[in-house]
Amino acid sequence: MPGEKLSFPGRNYLFAPGPTHIPNQVVTAMSVPQEDHRAPDFPKLVKPLLADLNKIFRTKKGQSFIFPATGTAGWEIALANTLSPGDKILTARFGQFSHLWFDLAKRIGLDVEVIEVPWGEGIPVMAIKKRLRADKEHKIKAVVACHNETATGVTSDIAALGKAMKKDLKHPALLMVDGVSSVASIEFRMDDWGVDVAVSGSQKGFMLPAGLALLCFSQRALTARKTSTCPKCFLDIQDHINTNKDGFFPYTPSVPMLRGLRASMDLLLDEGLDNVYARHFRLAEGVRKAVKAWGLQTCNTSPKWRSDTVTAIVVPPSVNAAEVIHIAYHRYNISLGAGLTQVAGKVFRIGHLGDNSDVRMMAALGGVEMAMRDAGMRIKAGSGTGAACEYYRSTAKAIPAFKGPKATKSKRAPAKRKTTPRKAK
Numbered sequence: 001m002p003g004e005k006l007s008f009p010g011r012n013y014l015f016a017p018g019p020t021h022i023p024n025q026v027v028t029a030m031s032v033p034q035e036d037h038r039a040p041d042f043p044k045l046v047k048p049l050l051a052d053l054n055k056i057f058r059t060k061k062g063q064s065f066i067f068p069a070t071g072t073a074g075w076e077i078a079l080a081n082t083l084s085p086g087d088k089i090l091t092a093r094f095g096q097f098s099h100l101w102f103d104l105a106k107r108i109g110l111d112v113e114v115i116e117v118p119w120g121e122g123i124p125v126m127a128i129k130k131r132l133r134a135d136k137e138h139k140i141k142a143v144v145a146c147h148n149e150t151a152t153g154v155t156s157d158i159a160a161l162g163k164a165m166k167k168d169l170k171h172p173a174l175l176m177v178d179g180v181s182s183v184a185s186i187e188f189r190m191d192d193w194g195v196d197v198a199v200s201g202s203q204k205g206f207m208l209p210a211g212l213a214l215l216c217f218s219q220r221a222l223t224a225r226k227t228s229t230c231p232k233c234f235l236d237i238q239d240h241i242n243t244n245k246d247g248f249f250p251y252t253p254s255v256p257m258l259r260g261l262r263a264s265m266d267l268l269l270d271e272g273l274d275n276v277y278a279r280h281f282r283l284a285e286g287v288r289k290a291v292k293a294w295g296l297q298t299c300n301t302s303p304k305w306r307s308d309t310v311t312a313i314v315v316p317p318s319v320n321a322a323e324v325i326h327i328a329y330h331r332y333n334i335s336l337g338a339g340l341t342q343v344a345g346k347v348f349r350i351g352h353l354g355d356n357s358d359v360r361m362m363a364a365l366g367g368v369e370m371a372m373r374d375a376g377m378r379i380k381a382g383s384g385t386g387a388a389c390e391y392y393r394s395t396a397k398a399i400p401a402f403k404g405p406k407a408t409k410s411k412r413a414p415a416k417r418k419t420t421p422r423k424a425k
C-alpha cells in the first residue's frame with residue numbers, strides 16, 4: 001500500500017539507482033512558502049543556478065538549461081532542438097535506457113541507425129568510428145550515446161568517443177550524451193570530451209526529487225537550433241534563451257525545486273567535483289568487493305565498463321532476482337533497483353550514487369546479504385559485508401572536523417555587561 005512504509009520503524013533506505021536519498025539541506029531548502037517567480041530579485045536565484053550548472057557539466061563555453069520535466073524530456077529536448085525530421089543519427093543499444101532514447105528518436109521522426117551491443121558491454125567506439133569514417137557525405141547528423149547505462153551498470157568511455165569523432169575523424173556530427181545517472185556523480189567533462197548536448201535529471205546525482213531536466217548545449221548545438229525544424233513548443237530552448245538571459249523562465253517554474261537545486265549544487269561544489277567522483281568510486285568499489293566475496297558476477301562484462309553509480313548483480317538461474325528485491329523491501333525496508341526487460345529477474349541493482357557514505361552502503365549490503373540468504377541463495381553470512389567493511393575501513397579518511405561557525409573577529413573588545421542585581425520585589 002502506498003505510504004505503508006511511513007509507519008515502518010527506522011527509515012526506508014533507497015538504494016535504487018535513482019531517485020536517491022535527498023540530503024537534509026536540500027529538503028530544508030525546498031520547504032519554502034511559494035515565491036513570486038516574476039519578482040524583480042528572482043534573477044538573483046536563477047542566474048547563479050545556470051552559471052553553476054555549467055560548472056557541474058564542466059563547461060566554460062556551453063549554455064545550461066533547466067526544464068520542469070524529467071530525463072526523458074531531456075532526450076527529446078536534445079534531439080528536437082538540433083535536428084530536423086528525417087535526419088540520420090547513429091546510436092548503440094546495450095540496455096534499457098540506450099534502447100528508450102533510440103525509440104524516442106524514431107518516434108519523433110528521425111532516421112535511426114543502431115549498432116546492437118550485448119547488454120553488459122558499453123559504447124563500441126571502434127564500430128562507431130568505422131561507421132563515421134564510411135560516412136563520406138556526412139549524412140549522420142548526430143551520435144547519441146548513453147554515458148552510464150543504469151539498467152546494466154555500465155559506464156562508457158565518452159572521452160574516447162569524442163576524440164574519435166572530433167579529433168581523429170573531424171566528423172561534423174553532434175555528440176549527444178545521456179548523463180542522467182552520471183553527471184554530478186562520476187567524471188563528466190563536457191568541453192574536454194567534445195560533448196555537444198548533455199542531458200541529465202534531478203533525481204540521481206543531483207539528489208533532488210524527479211522533476212527537472214537539466215541540460216547543457218555547446219555553441220555548435222546552439223547554432224544547430226537555428227536550422228532545426230523538428231516540431232517543438234514546450235521543449236524549445238529558444239524560449240529559455242530569450243528569458244534566461246534576464247534571469248526568468250518562459251513559464252512558471254517550480255521554485256521549491258530551484259531552491260533545492262541551489263542547495264544540492266552548493267553541496268556538490270563545496271565538496272568539490274573531483275572529491276564527489278572519488279567518493280563515488282570508493283563506495284562502488286566497496287560494493288564490488290562484496291559482490292566478489294559473495295561469489296557473484298556483475299552484469300557489466302569487463303572491469304572497463306564498471307559503473308561507480310550503480311552495480312547490477314546477476315543471480316544464479318535458480319533464483320528470481322525479483323524475489324530478492326521483494327524480500328529486501330518488505331522485510332528489511334530497503335529499496336533496490338529491478339532488472340529491466342532483457343535482464344528482468346536475472347539481476348537486481350544497488351544504486352550507490354548521491355547522498356551516500358560508507359555506513360549507508362554497509363546498510364545496503366547488510367540488507368542485500370540478508371535478503372539473498374532469505375531467498376535461498378548460498379551466500380555465507382558476513383562474506384560480502386565483511387569484505388566491504390574491511391575495504392571501507394582501510395580506505396576511510398577521517399571525517400573533516402566540524403569547525404563551527406566562522407569566528408568573527410571584532411575590532412573592539414565586547415563591552416562588559418553591567419550586571420545589576422535584580423531588586424527583590
Ligand SMILES: Cc1ncc(COP(=O)(O)O)c(C=O)c1O
Nearest residue numbers: 070071072097148150180181201
Ligand atoms: C540513463 C538514464 N537515462 C534516462 C532516464 C530517464 O529519466 P526519467 O525517468 O527522469 O525520465 C533514466 C532513468 O532512470 C536513466 O537512468
